[in-house]
Amino acid sequence: MTSIVVRLLAAAACIALAGNAYAAGAGMVEDPKPKGAPGPTAESRYNQGEVLAKQRDWKGAEAAYREATTMKPNFAEAWNGLGHSLKSLQRYDDAVRAYQEALRLRPQFPQAMEYLGEAYVQMGKADEAKKLLEQLKPLDAKQADALARVIEGGDHQKPAW
Numbered sequence: 415m416t417s418i419v420v421r422l423l424a425a426a427a428c429i430a431l432a433g434n435a436y437a438a439g440a441g442m443v444e445d446p447k448p449k450g451a452p453g454p455t456a457e458s459r460y461n462q463g464e465v466l467a468k469q470r471d472w473k474g475a476e477a478a479y480r481e482a483t484t485m486k487p488n489f490a491e492a493w494n495g496l497g498h499s500l501k502s503l504q505r506y507d508d509a510v511r512a513y514q515e516a517l518r519l520r521p522q523f524p525q526a527m528e529y530l531g532e533a534y535v536q537m538g539k540a541d542e543a544k545k546l547l548e549q550l551k552p553l554d555a556k557q558a559d560a561l562a563r564v565i566e567g568g569d570h571q572k573p574a575w
Contacts, residue, residue, distance in 0.1 A: 456486035463495050467502075475499040483515075498529050506537045524554035527530040531561040540565060 441464060444457065446515075463478035471527055474500040483493035497512030513530035527550045534543040543565050550558045 433459065450484040454481070454485075456482040456489055458493065459485065460489065460492045460495065463492070463499070467495065467499060470502075472499045472502045488519055489525055490516045490526070493519065494523065494526040494529065497533070501529060501533045501536070504531050504536075509533045510537075519542065522553055524550060524557040527553070528561045532564050535564050 459482040461477045463475045466475035477498035479492050493512050493516035499510045500509035513526050516526040527546050531543040531546040547561050
């Protein structure tokens with residue numbers, strides 16, 4: 415029962431954040447599909463991925479984000495979410511490719527830079543992470559601080575959200 419309540423609360427919190435989270439480059443996104451229209455959209459699958467990621471269901475989140483990227487290949491936030499899920503599953507090479515695609519689509523995407531830097535640290539590529547940190551500093555001080563802590567040996571398992 416507690417698990418169901420926690421999941422419902424997490425879903426409600428994600429929905430409540432949907433309006434301003436997209437502008438920040440993370441969180442839920444607005445689904446353009448009219449209510450009642452059949453089938454999932456890239457945005458609805460991305461939003462499901464966000465809920466699953468918050469529940470730390472990384473395999474479920476990976477599947478949702480992957481479907482979102484298949485449905486909408488230019489969806490940078492979904493590529494970033496896919497990378498985060500893969501990183502959390504310790505599939506670092508795949509995570510790096512997903513983050514790189516997010517950054518190809520949106521070159522100054524602070525969260526993707528920070529997460530990619532974390533993946534590089536976990537792969538033993540601190541120099542690559544430091545290069546990203548320098549790019550990230552002028553874009554987003556909070557994300558840069560999070561990456562700096564990881565590079566310095568801080569908490570690299572704790573998500574930035």
